[in-house]
Amino acid sequence: MGLREKLELLGVSRRDFLKFCTAVSATLALPPAMAPKVAEALEDDNRPPVIWLEFQSCSGDSESLLRSGRPKAGDLVLDVISLDYAEVLMAAAGHYAEQAKHDSMEKNKGKYVLIVEGSIPVDEDGIYCCIAGDTAVNHLKKAAAGAAMVIAVGNCASFGGIPAAYPNPTGAKGVADLVRGVPVVNLPGCPMNCDNLTALIVHYLIFGTLPALDNQLRPKFAHGKRIHDNCERRGHFDAGQYVEKWGDEAHRQGWCLYKMGCKGPQTWHNCPTLRWNDGLSWPVMAGHGCVGCSEPGFIDTMSPFYRRLPEVPGFGVESSATSIGLKLVGVATAFFAVHGVVSVIRNRGAVKKVEEEYYEKEEK
Structure with a gap:
């Protein structure tokens, strides 16, 4: 019995199978025209x-x-x-x-x-x-x-x-x-x-x-890309809009989880585009920050998971948000983009102070 017959027994139509092949082509960054090649490779008996x-x-x-x-x-x-x-x-x-x-x-x-x-x-x-x-x-x-x-x-x-x-x-x-x-x-x-x-x-x-x-x-x-690059909360980061406490209004509105310890800026994975549960959701979309589980030594280097780390390797690329704001969406939006970038720069230099103030407030 070939793959096509087996899939039909499982309730997978030919159309659904070809949709899957197209999705696989997209995951591999191949053009849609490669979908028939994907189908051929999968149906091959070898x-x-x-x-x-x-x-x-x-x-x-x-x-x-x-x-x-x-x-x-x-x-x-x-x-x-x-x-x-x-x-x-x-x-x-x-x-x-x-x-x-x-x-x-x-x-x-x-x-x-x-x-x-x-x-x-x-x-x-x-x-x-x-x-x-x-x-x-x-x-x-x-x-x-x-x-x-x-x-x-x-x-x-x-x-x-x-x-x-x-x-x-x-x-x-x-x-x-x-x-x-x-x-x-x-x-x-x-x-x-x-x-x-x-x-x-x-x-x-x-x-x-x-x-x-x-x-x-x-x-x-x-x-090939950092989670931060494709995150649906990225716009809030650029605008300097952050969740300050679990369950606050910003959290309910889907704002950026950077201050809550999200490790998306340090993690290279396609979670935001591929997602989980048949593409339904992924941790950040569900309101939980990324813990960096696709990175070497993440248990040691990314913890504490709910606290921002002092240094974010390669995060200087965020300066591009300034030019994007200026060129594409005008001075008003650029102001918010700059605000987000300034927040990052400030965090890199004085993140410990920010964290200490935050956790002192939490303890009280």
Whole structure:
């Protein structure tokens, strides 16, 4: 049975499938004309074998895969790929599961895609995570040696995530710290957005290569812009309109969450455009500031989550708001844009004072 027939059984019409292909093309920054190519790649019967390993994790990325949609992307991915091993999803257990993994690795050497979820502990010879009598480190290196590429899903697999936070008692590391000689792609997030995983796999099926990556090995189609660049609250930031307290009138009106600790200016991800829950919403849209979960070491570098940090790397680009205001919307709006920029500059130089005054007021 081909993919088209399977999708029809799942209640996905041909029209809905083509809409999905168009959405995937947009996610990959491909022109709409590429949608038929995407459909062709997905309908091709040459499914890439996939081995999904899970180490120090909460299974959040597996849950993200299973609960995705638009339309039924979880089912789509599972139908498009040959998922030969995945602890959370497979029926087999024990020796049978390990044998299935071994057989797939031997049969498809150099062809299978290795997906890794969770960080890998290395201290004390890796004893903090063992499967089938062997350490996570050894499982990873054996599986990566024969893979065509390795995809690290979630912040833990990408950068060590929560287990690697100070004091990192297990010596947790990300995949790229341990794998050599095989292409590695990081899809961070806590958890990763499955639509990005689908787009990455589609890119591989169409072009046979990896997409362009940034200096953190993240695909640029998903991590090429900061959250702040596409945030629907950006206009309020430029106008100097900030939420000062949870539940205040500004919060109810959807004003900027910068002062409440939003890490959008420091975070590179397509959350504002891709969103979650079938594109319904995302944390900032729902009134919660970004915590920077797609960035390396976010638990340490982005906390406290509800407090503005003293330095915002690369935030000087906000000076462009001044020229945009002057050129496009006139002097009046430019005044508000300048006000927002001045607020940022002032925050960079005296943010501690602002924070101290704010928290003193909260305590009273």
